[in-house]
Amino acid sequence: MHNKRTVIEMRNITKVFPGVRALDNVSFYVKEMQIHALVGENGAGKSTLAKILAGIQNQDHGDILLDGKIIDIHNSRSAQKLGIGMVFQEISLIPTLSVAQNLLLAHEPDLFNIIVNKNRLLSEANIYLSKVGLKIDPNRKLQDLGIAEQQLVALARALSFQPRILILDETTSSLTSKETNHLFSILKTFKSNGGSVIYISHRLNEIFEIADHITVLKDGLLIDSDSVEKFTIDLLVQKMVGQKIKKSVRRNISINNEVLRINNLSLRGLFNDVNMFLKEGEIVGIAGLVGSGRTEIAEAIFGIRSFDTGNIEVYGKSQRKVNPILSIKNRMGFIPENRHLHGLCLGLSIQKNIIMASLKRLFPKGFIFPKQEKETTQRFIEKFSISSQSKSRPVRFLSGGNQQKVVMAKWLCSESKIFIFDEPTRGIDVKSKSEIHQLINQLTISGAGILLISSELPEIISLCDRVYVMKEGKIVAECCGNDIQERNILNYMLGANNEV
Numbered sequence: 202m203h204n205k206r207t208v209i210e211m212r213n214i215t216k217v218f219p220g221v222r223a224l225d226n227v228s229f230y231v232k233e234m235q236i237h238a239l240v241g242e243n244g245a246g247k248s249t250l251a252k253i254l255a256g257i258q259n260q261d262h263g264d265i266l267l268d269g270k271i272i273d274i275h276n277s278r279s280a281q282k283l284g285i286g287m288v289f290q291e292i293s294l295i296p297t298l299s300v301a302q303n304l305l306l307a308h309e310p311d312l313f314n315i316i317v318n319k320n321r322l323l324s325e326a327n328i329y330l331s332k333v334g335l336k337i338d339p340n341r342k343l344q345d346l347g348i349a350e351q352q353l354v355a356l357a358r359a360l361s362f363q364p365r366i367l368i369l370d371e372t373t374s375s376l377t378s379k380e381t382n383h384l385f386s387i388l389k390t391f392k393s394n395g396g397s398v399i400y401i402s403h404r405l406n407e408i409f410e411i412a413d414h415i416t417v418l419k420d421g422l423l424i425d426s427d428s429v430e431k432f433t434i435d436l437l438v439q440k441m442v443g444q445k446i447k448k449s450v451r452r453n454i455s456i457n458n459e460v461l462r463i464n465n466l467s468l469r470g471l472f473n474d475v476n477m478f479l480k481e482g483e484i485v486g487i488a489g490l491v492g493s494g495r496t497e498i499a500e501a502i503f504g505i506r507s508f509d510t511g512n513i514e515v516y517g518k519s520q521r522k523v524n525p526i527l528s529i530k531n532r533m534g535f536i537p538e539n540r541h542l543h544g545l546c547l548g549l550s551i552q553k554n555i556i557m558a559s560l561k562r563l564f565p566k567g568f569i570f571p572k573q574e575k576e577t578t579q580r581f582i583e584k585f586s587i588s589s590q591s592k593s594r595p596v597r598f599l600s601g602g603n604q605q606k607v608v609m610a611k612w613l614c615s616e617s618k619i620f621i622f623d624e625p626t627r628g629i630d631v632k633s634k635s636e637i638h639q640l641i642n643q644l645t646i647s648g649a650g651i652l653l654i655s656s657e658l659p660e661i662i663s664l665c666d667r668v669y670v671m672k673e674g675k676i677v678a679e680c681c682g683n684d685i686q687e688r689n690i691l692n693y694m695l696g697a698n699n700e701v
């Protein structure tokens with residue numbers, strides 16, 4: 202076998218943010234035709250490293266070499282020119298523009314024509330969309346798409362610049378297995394055409410499926426970098442977190458009164474005649490492909506999205522109006538898929554974000570007691586090991602996974618009784634994921650009912666008592682007991698005519 206050429210080399214890269222050494226003298230290389238996985242706990246420094254390569258951030262020390270020559274990546278444009286493309290962990294496109302406009306933004310040579318010729322804009326957009334297997338109308342505004350679809354648009358855009366090096370930061374974190382498989386086939390083609398991929402993911406089984414090489418970071422330090430055959434999942438976890446992970450066990454509890462019922466809920470074009478119920482102590486899953494209406498239903502139940510017909514009953518009482526304020530009053534909590542849009546106030550501190558949905562309960566008179574605020578939030582910060590140097594810094598500066606943990610903490614702190622979790626472990630590392638699974642189980646033991654949307658079927662299967670399967674806006678199956686199996690659920694998700 203001939204020896205593959207090194208394409209990118211990072212030499213002694215250090216990056217310090219106020220109070221934290223995000224990268225500490227990190228060196229490794231990426232070869233041609235290599236899918237190089239970058240793994241590590243939340244806050245380990247993966248995104249920072251990727252952003253340095255993509256020209257979004259500058260290293261404080263160290264060199265980057267491309268084809269053996271030291272290069273200077275000043276901004277994202279120069280990264281693009283050097284053939285480096287990236288799909289960011291947090292969506293970086295423009296929400297108010299259409300899919301087509303986002304795709305072709307800054308493709309300057311063509312821009313003039315495109316402005317003149319709208320048909321051309323749409324047909325070019327369609328070409329890029331079909332490459333990533335996305336069947337959507339390019340005229341739709343980006344903000345109207347789900348996170349997974351937005352990520353695929355971002356991937357289509359990155360590919361449209363025909364990069365040599367493609368960096369994917371948690372791109373599969375809200376994709377189901379079908380879309381992930383499609384992504385993997387794109388990556389394999391990209392690789393066989395000589396490309397290199399830097400692949401960041403907390404889904405470790407995916408890493409073993411797709412990667413040739415693994416680099417492990419921990420607290421900004423390089424722990425190991427070796428070919429995938431040198432690792433097993435256990436060994437990898439050991440290197441990432443330095444300890445064994447507890448497996449979540451099925452709890453045995455009694456399921457009691459009904460807390461939530463959804464009758465014939467419909468919203469044109471998004472979901473149709475949906476019926477569901479949820480009891481105290483129950484964890485009920487909603488499975489389905491990206492775009493099947495899972496998130497839209499959850500948003501309608503909490504009152505972020507309206508619906509055309511049907512009704513929602515909370516504790517047996519039909520709700521005349523549904524909006525987030527009433528839902529919080531009804532002790533309902535919602536952990537949204539899109540934490541930047543609905544979950545967090547990015548400019549506020551970790552503490553303020555955690556306490557936000559509990560202010561009325563904790564401080565009914567309207568005066569906030571800082572000591573109580575600190576004590577209450579500290580419990581959650583420790584429970585979730587939310588890593589940050591200072592609790593009073595804006596959550597904007599937290600790593601993606603740590604931001605997700607703050608959203609979880611906010612709703613757990615609110616002591617709600619009905620929870621809707623939409624991809625609760627999206628972008629969360631293995632250790633915190635098992636903590637969150639245990640917490641979800643504990644919540645039901647204390648009487649809460651939980652609706653759980655997850656793109657990871659193993660998560661649904663290990664946690665849920667019942668599972669609704671959605672396809673194209675409709676519930677196509679309800680699985681209980683022994684029927685809750687991966688193959689079963691996949692069959693319903695895809696419909697009888699598809700191969701699993």
Ligand SMILES: Nc1ncnc2c1ncn2[C@@H]1O[C@H](COP(=O)(O)OP(=O)(O)OP(=O)(O)O)[C@@H](O)[C@H]1O
Pocket residue numbers: 218219221222223241242243244245246247248249250290588589598599600601602603628630
């Ligand atoms: N712009 C910034 N300002 C201040 N601190 C930052 C900034 N960006 C990242 N950090 C800090 O640098 C550290 C590394 O963050 P990074 O986003 O690289 O982690 P990560 O490995 O991508 O984690 P995750 O798995 O949660 O996405 C974290 O402690 C984070 O809080």
Ligand SMILES: [Mg+2]
Pocket residue numbers: 247248249290370600601602
């Ligand atoms: Mg990250």
